[in-house]
Amino acid sequence: MPTYAYRCRECDTQFEQQRPMSESSAPATCPTGHDDTVKLLTTVALTGRAGGGAPAGGGCCGGACGCGG
Template identity: 65%
Template sequence: MPRYEYRCRPCDATFEVSRPMTESSAPAVCPAGHEDTVKLLSTVAVGGSAESAAPSSASGGGGCCGGGCCG
């Protein structure tokens, strides 16, 4: 079940709520009972490493001339 992160405006607490995706836009009450909360934009972790995502300088990729547009 997905976890959604919220911030409470009155007490500035951050908390998470597990709920089905069909209820992702439903309001959430903070643990202190405040109803004035806002859903935060969560970042998503994707498998792999930064090294595997970055082009290698030996591959010739990246940059204008490395990509072959300087004909």
């Protein structure tokens, strides 16, 4: 289940809630009871396999098609 970050506009508290994606737009209540909250944008880091850099050859297909680029 995804975790979403929120900030309370009344007390400036930042908090997280786990909820289904289908409820991602639903209002969240601050832990101190305030209802005026806003969902924060968060970033997710996606990584490939350990030690795996970019494919050799570069270009649109890693150099496998002979396009040179």
